[in-house]
Amino acid sequence: MQQHPPAVEVAGLVKRYGTKTAVDGLALSAAHGAVTAVLGPNGAGKSTTIEICEGYRPADAGTVRVLGLDPAADGAALRPRIGVMLQSGGVYPSARAEEMLRHMARLHAHPLDVGELIERLGLDSCGRTPYRRLSGGQQQRLALAMAVVGRPELVFLDEPTAGLDPQARRATWELIRELRTDGVSVLLTTHHMDEAEQLADEVAIIDAGRLVVRGTPEELCRGGAENTMRFSGRPGLDLASLLKALPPETAAIELTPGAYRVAGTIDPELLATVTTWCAQNGVLPEQMTVERRTLEDVFLELTGKELRS
Numbered sequence: 001m002q003q004h005p006p007a008v009e010v011a012g013l014v015k016r017y018g019t020k021t022a023v024d025g026l027a028l029s030a031a032h033g034a035v036t037a038v039l040g041p042n043g044a045g046k047s048t049t050i051e052i053c054e055g056y057r058p059a060d061a062g063t064v065r066v067l068g069l070d071p072a073a074d075g076a077a078l079r080p081r082i083g084v085m086l087q088s089g090g091v092y093p094s095a096r097a098e099e100m101l102r103h104m105a106r107l108h109a110h111p112l113d114v115g116e117l118i119e120r121l122g123l124d125s126c127g128r129t130p131y132r133r134l135s136g137g138q139q140q141r142l143a144l145a146m147a148v149v150g151r152p153e154l155v156f157l158d159e160p161t162a163g164l165d166p167q168a169r170r171a172t173w174e175l176i177r178e179l180r181t182d183g184v185s186v187l188l189t190t191h192h193m194d195e196a197e198q199l200a201d202e203v204a205i206i207d208a209g210r211l212v213v214r215g216t217p218e219e220l221c222r223g224g225a226e227n228t229m230r231f232s233g234r235p236g237l238d239l240a241s242l243l244k245a246l247p248p249e250t251a252a253i254e255l256t257p258g259a260y261r262v263a264g265t266i267d268p269e270l271l272a273t274v275t276t277w278c279a280q281n282g283v284l285p286e287q288m289t290v291e292r293r294t295l296e297d298v299f300l301e302l303t304g305k306e307l308r309s
């Protein structure tokens with residue numbers, strides 16, 4: 001199989017606004033043909049990084065390669081190959097939604113079907129509406145449509161579902177998945193953990209302008225930390241005896257009378273040990289659940305901060 005170079009590769013990226021260092025030596029890469037999600041709290045430097053990759057902002061230091069090109073120097077060569085989701089700026093307020101999209105489609109050799117895209121993103125009712133009269137969610141969906149209509153090789157999506165209702169959010173997810181199936185590389189930013197878990201092949205968590213950790217959602221949720229298992233049974237079980245049967249790093253507590261939590265590496269073997277112990281002690285464990293660590297937990301552990309949900 002042919003190995004493609006990364007769609008985006010950033011190393012040692014620095015961007016300052018006056019005395020504020022927004023991006024502080026960031027390393028980031030987005031694999032070819034994959035969806036990469038950049039997660040981080042407000043002010044982490046996500047938009048700044050994306051805008052530098054798009055060629056809209058100069059960097060103060062570091063190297064940036066987008067489809068092998070330098071966005072600061074090779075903008076003209078790069079622009080037809082990438083899709084960018086613009087937030088309000090860059091559009092004509094009085095132009096009609098469909099007109100804008102058709103215009104954008106004409107600029108590309110092999111655009112997507114405009115009518116179909118409009119329908120998919122639920123924009124059919126507002127195709128003749130001037131941009132400035134669209135609702136926030138409609139503007140957002142139009143911006144997404146504008147980014148993808150030219151069938152770019154790489155799409156940058158800065159918070160593509162911010163402010164969308166659940167239906168529009170799902171339609172957007174669906175579209176992003178299809179882009180990936182078509183071999184398009186996608187670099188998106190999000191505050192939404194579920195969005196990253198649903199869509200991303202790889203997640204890069206950034207905070208204060210630096211990379212905190214990267215990996216597949218699966219790797220990050222599994223890595224190092226503990227899972228939790230809960231069950232309920234009769235109150236006052238002898239947990240000391242349960243713990244004797246379990247691996248040394250495991251913890252077990254009775255949260256409220258009859259509600260138990262076991263924390264540690266919850267694997268099938270541990271589950272079997274707990275149920276065997278229950279059987280030996282005449283306990284029928286009810287509502288037994290195993291909870292996986294979420295990206296939210298990973299983020300909190302690594303940065304001590306909560307992401308805005």
Ligand SMILES: Nc1ncnc2c1ncn2[C@@H]1O[C@H](COP(=O)(O)OP(=O)(O)OP(=O)(O)O)[C@@H](O)[C@H]1O
Pocket residue numbers: 017020021022040041042043044045046047048049
């Ligand atoms: N044009 C600017 N002038 C001055 N400071 C800026 C400018 N743009 C961004 N900043 C600051 O740089 C830091 C990073 O901002 P950036 O918008 O890149 O973060 P972000 O991760 O995208 O945040 P959010 O999730 O809130 O959009 C923030 O502290 C922000 O206030």
